[in-house]
Amino acid sequence: MTTPSTPTPASETSTSTAASETKPTPRTTTSWLRDHSELGVCALLLALGVLVLTDALTMDVDITQRGPVGPKTVPVVVGIGLLLVAALLAVDVLRGGRGQAETGEDVDLTEPADWRTVALLSGVFLGSAVLIEPLGFPAAGALLFWGAAYALGSRRVDRDPLIAAVLSLAAYALFDKLLGVPLPGGPLMGVL
Template identity: 90%
Template sequence: MTTQTTDIPDTPSDERRSWLREHSELGVCVLLLALGVLVLTDALTMDVDLTQRGPVGPKTVPVVVGAGLLVIAALLAVDVLRGGRGQAETGEDVDLSEPADWRTVVLLTGVFLGAAALIEPLGFPVAGALLFWGAAFALGSRRADRDPLIAAVLSLVTYVVFNNLLGVPLPGGPLMGVL
């Protein structure tokens, strides 16, 4: 006994959804196009000093980046419309059936926001040490004897490199007056 199936023609909205699903990479093209237009508009309306020295002025890099974004958006759109598809990520060892670890995400977000709020009153060395220690804790390290020491050294070295060697002023906080 054979079973007959009848193909019911898809409605136009079903066909449109199917086409959009098959060409979903066009969303990236639209994003790149919008970003390119934004960068070019910002670069071309930039007020600059007309007495520049040399052939490269402050508008050059943004114009090149904006034009590059437009070219990449166009080339990607042509590739997608010709049937090109992105390959699925295979390099990561991620079990997609496992739920997201929201506890870690919330802890890291809280540590980051806390460090951002404390950087001005306490200074970078203290806020940075709390950031590094909190991030280590949120990511699973429970070494109370080692983590605070590593966080303090890492924060102080970062402060000295940026503040003293690179000339990027960071808030020192009350401890820097003592040291």
């Protein structure tokens, strides 16, 4: 036997439906910022552009200019470019544009970041920056190249130091001898 159901009055049905339709989902500041997180990149580009322009415009230049392009031209163009890109990106983000997710075929987005490699590379870079003055560019550069190869997974102890030394000496010769960019030679250059 079926029991008769009690009919719901039409006024109750329309009231409950209307109440659920008019209730907006709460939009918090945190969710808005999460949806527009690319604005952080805009802020970074803006700050960098202002810094570059400030440095370029307050640059004290003692060199007489021998043409239409002086030493301030490139930094001013780069600073203006940074400000322009920041403004265009901000407009795009505020209009609803979103960046594409990484879709590289060799990138597994489910794997966590390899912080060990990042830490090793950072340590090698900072170590070579500290050692460049006392050891000179050739020795510090060789340690940088060898350390970077090791941090990225190469374990060829018979080959990597030799390649690192050749690369470092070639870079030193190119910049110091051919291009005239003075680099610290260190104690090894006094012997050679």
